[in-house]
Amino acid sequence: MNHRNLCVISGRPAVWLWGAMLMILAAPAAFAEAQQRSPATQTPSADAETIDKGKRNFVTYACYACHGHSGQGSDSGPRIDTNRLSFTAFSRYVREPAGSMPQYKTQSQISDAALTEIYTYLKSIPPPPDPKSIPLLNDE
Amino acid sequence: MKKPEKSSVDRRSFLKAAASSGAALVAGAQAMAAQQAERVSATAAATPADVEAVDEGRPGSDFMMDVLKPLGFEYVTVNPHSDSGGLQESIINYTGNRNPELITCLHEEAAVAMAHGFFKIEGKPLASLIYSSVGLQHASMAVYSAFCDRVPVYLLLGNGLENPNSRSAQDPAAMVRDFTKWDDSPISLSHFAASAVRAYSVAMTPPTMPVAITVDKQLQEDPVPKGARLHVPKYSPNTPPQGDSGAVSEVARLLVNAEFPVLAVERAARTEAGLRHIIELAELLQAAVVDTIQRMNFPSRNPLSQESNVIRNADVVLALEHPLLSRSSLKQGAKLVSISSFDLFTRSKYWHFGRYQEADLPIAADAEATLPALIEEVKRLITPDRQRAFEARRAKLVESSQRNRDRDRVLASQGWDGRPLSTARIAAELWEQIKNKDWSLVSRSDGMSDWAWKLWSFEKYYHHIGQSGSVGVGYSNPASVGAALANRKYGRISINLQNDGDFMFLPSTLWTAAHHKIPMLTVMNNNRAYNQEVMVVARMAGRRNRDMTKCHIGNAIDNPAIDYSQLAKSMGWYAEGPIDNPNELGPAIRRALAVVERGEPALLDTITQPN
Numbered sequence: 029m030n031h032r033n034l035c036v037i038s039g040r041p042a043v044w045l046w047g048a049m050l051m052i053l054a055a056p057a058a059f060a061e062a063q064q065r066s067p068a069t070q071t072p073s074a075d076a077e078t079i080d081k082g083k084r085n086f087v088t089y090a091c092y093a094c095h096g097h098s099g100q101g102s103d104s105g106p107r108i109d110t111n112r113l114s115f116t117a118f119s120r121y122v123r124e125p126a127g128s129m130p131q132y133k134t135q136s137q138i139s140d141a142a143l144t145e146i147y148t149y150l151k152s153i154p155p156p157p158d159p160k161s162i163p164l165l166n167d168e
Numbered sequence: 169m170k171k172p173e174k175s176s177v178d179r180r181s182f183l184k185a186a187a188s189s190g191a192a193l194v195a196g197a198q199a200m201a202a203q204q205a206e207r208v209s210a211t212a213a214a215t216p217a218d219v220e221a222v223d224e225g226r227p228g229s230d231f232m233m234d235v236l237k238p239l240g241f242e243y244v245t246v247n248p249h250s251d252s253g254g255l256q257e258s259i260i261n262y263t264g265n266r267n268p269e270l271i272t273c274l275h276e277e278a279a280v281a282m283a284h285g286f287f288k289i290e291g292k293p294l295a296s297l298i299y300s301s302v303g304l305q306h307a308s309m310a311v312y313s314a315f316c317d318r319v320p321v322y323l324l325l326g327n328g329l330e331n332p333n334s335r336s337a338q339d340p341a342a343m344v345r346d347f348t349k350w351d352d353s354p355i356s357l358s359h360f361a362a363s364a365v366r367a368y369s370v371a372m373t374p375p376t377m378p379v380a381i382t383v384d385k386q387l388q389e390d391p392v393p394k395g396a397r398l399h400v401p402k403y404s405p406n407t408p409p410q411g412d413s414g415a416v417s418e419v420a421r422l423l424v425n426a427e428f429p430v431l432a433v434e435r436a437a438r439t440e441a442g443l444r445h446i447i448e449l450a451e452l453l454q455a456a457v458v459d460t461i462q463r464m465n466f467p468s469r470n471p472l473s474q475e476s477n478v479i480r481n482a483d484v485v486l487a488l489e490h491p492l493l494s495r496s497s498l499k500q501g502a503k504l505v506s507i508s509s510f511d512l513f514t515r516s517k518y519w520h521f522g523r524y525q526e527a528d529l530p531i532a533a534d535a536e537a538t539l540p541a542l543i544e545e546v547k548r549l550i551t552p553d554r555q556r557a558f559e560a561r562r563a564k565l566v567e568s569s570q571r572n573r574d575r576d577r578v579l580a581s582q583g584w585d586g587r588p589l590s591t592a593r594i595a596a597e598l599w600e601q602i603k604n605k606d607w608s609l610v611s612r613s614d615g616m617s618d619w620a621w622k623l624w625s626f627e628k629y630y631h632h633i634g635q636s637g638s639v640g641v642g643y644s645n646p647a648s649v650g651a652a653l654a655n656r657k658y659g660r661i662s663i664n665l666q667n668d669g670d671f672m673f674l675p676s677t678l679w680t681a682a683h684h685k686i687p688m689l690t691v692m693n694n695n696r697a698y699n700q701e702v703m704v705v706a707r708m709a710g711r712r713n714r715d716m717t718k719c720h721i722g723n724a725i726d727n728p729a730i731d732y733s734q735l736a737k738s739m740g741w742y743a744e745g746p747i748d749n750p751n752e753l754g755p756a757i758r759r760a761l762a763v764v765e766r767g768e769p770a771l772l773d774t775i776t777q778p779n
Contacts, residue, residue, distance in 0.1 A: 090719045093702035096777045100582035100590070103617050103779050104700055107582060130703065131710035138716060157584055159577035164596040166577075167603065167623075 074148050082149025085142045089132070099150050105129070109153045118147050225392035228357050229254035230262045232388065235361045235400050239368050241268040241295045241322070243286070243653065245279035247306075248272075249299035251335070252326030254388030256297065268295065271653070271684055274676035276303040278646040280310035280378075281674070283321045285610060285650030288463075288633035291439055293320040293371060294650070300327035300340035300382060308344055309640055314378045315347035316520045317462070317637025318435050318489075320371035321378040323348070328385030341380040346517040349377035357387065357398055365401040373406040374438070374534040375509040410541060411507055411533035418529060419486065419505050420545035424554055426484035426503075428561070429455045430474075433465040436488035440629040442536035446488070449543050452550070454562035456482075460490070461613045461621060462634040468626040471569035472562070488535040492522045505529045507538050520638070576622045587748045588775045594691060595619035597753045598663065601761055607661045610651035611644050612636060615665035616693050617779050630660065642673030649681045652688035652769075661764055662688035667779075668725055668732070669698050675735060681769045682740030689757075689764045690771040692732050694746065697724045699778035736771040745773025 086092055086099075094105030101107035113121065122132050122143060132138040159165045232255060244259060246252070259270055273279035276298050283294035298307050304325060314321045325340050337343075341351035350370040354360035360383070367379040392398065411419075423429045431450055437443040446466055450457050456474040457466045465488075466473055476497075479485060484503045487493045491510040498504060506527040514521055531538070550558075580592035595616055609620055613632040626632055633651050636643035645666060652662035671692065681688065697720060705719040729746075736743035742763040744756050753774070760770035 088717050090702050090706050090716065093697070093699040093706070093719075093778050096583060097588060098583045098586045098777075100586070100777070101579070102699075102777065104703055107579070109582065128707060130706035130716070132716055133710065134713055136715075137710065137713065156578075156581040159581040162581060162584060162596075164593075164600050165580055165623075167599065 074152055078145050078148045079152045080149075081142075082145035082147070082152075085138075085146050086149055089138055089142070089146070090130075091146065094129075098153055100156075109150060110155065115144065115147050119143050225394060225396070226262075227254055227258065227388065228390050228392055229258040229388040231357050231392055231398055232360060232364070232383070233258045233263045235364045236295065237263055237267065238400065239365070239403060240292060242290075242292070243271045244268040244295045244297050244324075245271045245273050245282050245650075246297040247274065247276050247279055247299070247303060249303055249326060249335075250333070251299060251328045251385045252297050252324070252383065252388070254385065255324065255326065255383060258388075270297075271680065273646075273680050275674055276307035277310045277642065278649075278674045278677045278680065280307045280314065280321055280323070281643055281646035282650030282653065282677075282680070284310060284314045284317065284319050284643070285633060285647030285652075286654045287319050287321070287650075288647075289608065289610075289630050289651045289654035293322045293368075295322040295324055297324045297326065299335065300325045301335050301337040301343075304340055304343055309638075309642065310646070311344045311378050312347045312518070313636045313638040313640050313643050315349075315515075315637070316518075317634070318375050318377060319637070320376040322368065322371060323351075323378060323380040325380055325382045326385060326388075327353075327382050330384070330386040340382055344378070344380060346515050347378070348380050349375075349513060351380035351382070353382035354384070354387070357392060357396065360387065361398065361400055365403050368403055369406060374408045374537070375513050376438070377513070408534040408537035409509065409512065409532075411531040411538040413541065415529065415531050416538060416541050417545050419507070419531070420542055420549055422484050422503055422505060422529075423453055423455070423486060424546055424549040426482075427557075428478075428482050429453055429484040429486065430479050430482040431455050431457045432460075432479065432485055432487045432490050432493050433457060434460045434462045434488070434490035434492070435634075436490070436535045437463045437465045437629065438534075438536045442539070443629050445536065445539035445543065449539060449546065452543065452546050454558035454565070456565055461632065462637075464626060464629045464632050464634070468621055468624065471566040474565060474568060475572060478568075487525075487527070488539075491525055493525065494523060495526045503528045505531070507531045507533055507535045507542075509534045580619065580623065583777060585750055586777070587750070588695065588777050589748060589750055589753065591616035591693065591776055591779070592619045592623070593750055594693075594753065594774055594776065595623050595665075597757055598691065599624045600754070601757050602661060602663065605661050606659065607631070607663060608651065608655050609633070609665070610648040610655070610662045610688065611664040611666060615644070615667065616776070620665060630655065630658075641670050644670045646674050646677045648688065648690070649677050649686055652681070652686050653684070655688075656686055661761065664688055664690040666690045666692050668692060668694045668696065668730070671732070672725070672730070676739075678736055678741055678769070678771075679739040685767060686769060687764045687767045688769050689760050690736075690769070691757075692745070692771065692773045693776050693779070694730075694732060694773055695776045695778050696726045696729060697778070699723070732771060732773040736769075736773075740769075742768060742770040743773065745771075746775050747772060748775040 094102060095108050096102050099107065099109030125131055246256065248256065259265060259268060273282065279296045283296050286294045298304050311321065327340050328336050345351060350367060352363040354363050364381055367381050371377060371379040433446060436446060443464055450472045456478045457472050458474055458476050458479055459465045479497050480499055482498065482502055485498055487504065487506045489508050491508050495504055504527045506525060511532045580596065583590040584593055608630045609632040612635045613621060614635060648664035655662045701723045702719050706716060709716050709719060733743040733745040747753060747756055756772050760772050763770040
């Protein structure tokens with residue numbers, strides 16, 4: 029959660045309102061809850077071509093703008109590179125998201141095929157290094 | 169001070185001659201010769217009377233500098249213009265371009281934003297010499313930011329009505345009157361003297377804010393009238409308003425008896441002393457501190473520094489210069505106490521004040537000036553029993569602080585080796601190389617997703633300059649140069665984490681930094697878009713069941729990608745980039761810091777993840 033009550037959206041005056049909207053947008057709790065509800069089923073196959081398409085779709089459909097190019101999260105959206113959702117639950121969340129995440133409701137907005145590719149890409153992202161193994165993050 | 173000899177050259181004749189010469193250039197060589205002959209003739213005819221006029225006294229703008237110089241302006245930022253020529257010439261030749269020294273800006277918004285940044289480090293205002301109408305319209309956004317951020321900027325507005333031109337204005341300060349604290353348009357030199365000193369006093373009395381003095385062109389250029397008895401008023405700073413002693417005692421009682429008090433601080437520390445007072449109060453009470461980092465209010469690694477969600481657990485919240493803190497963020501029955509100078513002066517038009525706060529005990533006073541009395545009262549009320557409760561509270565806050573730091577490390581590790589660069593990686597690489605130096609973050613303190621705040625140890629007042637006040641884009645680049653100018657004489661390393669969208673409002677500020685040899689390191693947060701606005705458009709398209717693949721339109725800063733390195737080099741900076749390989753980051757920072765340490769500005773163009 030961003031712990032400032034001033035959001036970092038560029039140059040718009042309704043500061044407190046934007047701050048509240050971003051808190052909702054990030055909605056990590058809602059996403060985590062969806063992960064816990066999800067049965068682990070229907071994992072699409074992870075061939076290189078699908079992963080590559082998924083990576084491109086992640087940009088085309090503007091997912092990166094809030095979740096970062098590697099799904100690592102940002103001020104505007106939670107981390108999704110380590111999501112434990114089944115594809116079914118993932119798809120349901122994208123179609124009917126909580127909070128202020130943009131709604132990709134219909135096939136014309138994003139097809140199931142494109143969504144599958146994005147899911148596969150996210151699943152292919154290797155876990156981040158242990159922070160204890162990064163000297164720059166262990167400064168006291 | 170040695171004053172220059174009176175010139176035997178008549179100023180008006182010189183100006184007439186210059187004007188004639190200018191016209192002659194347009195008309196061609198033959199016409200020029202004729203004009204020159206006419207000018208020589210006219211000048212010769214006018215010489216005796218004009219020489220006598222000059223002998224009557226020195227120019228009015230010299231006296232204006234006699235008034236302004238004791239106020240202690242180190243610099244005057246300026247974009248040159250015809251209606252302040254008299255004052256500009258007096259700064260150069262009468263006071264020797266030293267205290268104040270002119271800083272050449274290529275845009276009036278930059279001139280004022282630089283003054284904004286300078287104050288945040290130095291605690292003293294700069295003057296900005298602005299063309300009354302056309303210049304002030306450019307500058308107005310920066311004036312608004314300073315107003316919202318409670319920063320005094322001293323505007324001198326050159327204006328000419330006696331011989332008006334198409335840029336003259338009847339009442340130029342009217343344009344910014346809704347976001348300045350005071351202004352005046354003196355009609356005589358004695359009027360100027362009184363109003364100039366009054367303006368400084370008003371600006372520097374909490375709540376501190378911008379002020380404007382319109383400086384008439386003719387008043388600058390005409391000689392001081394013969395026999396005029398002019399007086400330079402002495403400036404003595406006002407004592408800032410302190411809270412009522414009875415109310416302060418009640419606040420102390422509430423805080424000492426609270427189970428979980430929280431200090432919510434926004435623009436609470438005006439100076440290093442304010443920072444020390446807040447630390448002392450928090451540690452006396454072992455109270456959580458929630459800082460919106462609009463000022464350097466509290467050390468980032470002090471375990472009492474907590475995230476905003478702890479406010480929900482508080483039974484007493486003391487809001488220090490934090491008028492936007494909403495009661496709705498408190499639990500039912502919690503007491504909200506406010507010490508703020510906000511209600512002592514505000515304006516109506518722009519809603520920078522947000523909702524009415526509904527404090528249980530609002531104290532209209534300057535928080536920093538009130539804290540010493542509050543601290544003494546708290547000390548008096550603490551009993552051994554309460555002290556034991558405080559220690560138990562501290563232990564929990566230390567645990568919470570450690571959990572937050574551990575979580576931040578995990579978050580920082582995500583995308584650590586990624587391309588584009590992780591902003592956490594940039595912050596960590598920078599910290600590794602500046603942590604043992606005397607450094608100052610001169611950009612918005614929440615830049616690069618707050619990673620500097622999360623990973624660096626902010627302790628001293630000059631370690632960061634807060635934010636813009638208005639959240640207006642375009643503030644950070646010039647404000648960082650102004651803050652770096654203030655840091656220069658202390659030999660500090662100024663670091664600017666610069667958003668690309670903000671940068672392109674006033675890129676000419678780079679030239680000002682190079683020209684005036686202002687050392688600083690700018691690291692670009694170059695993610696080539698207003699990415700948060702991409703999300704805004706995506707939300708609209710989603711709601712309307714429309715195409716989601718075009719939301720970058722109007723938001724992307726790409727095609728072509730801007731080469732910030734080349735841009736910086738063209739204006740005299742050392743620069744490297746674009747850099748998107750994380751392994752190249754550390755060595756590039758090392759080379760750039762070496763440049764900065766020898767007194768020059770340097771820029772690294774780093775290609776980054778979205779915020």
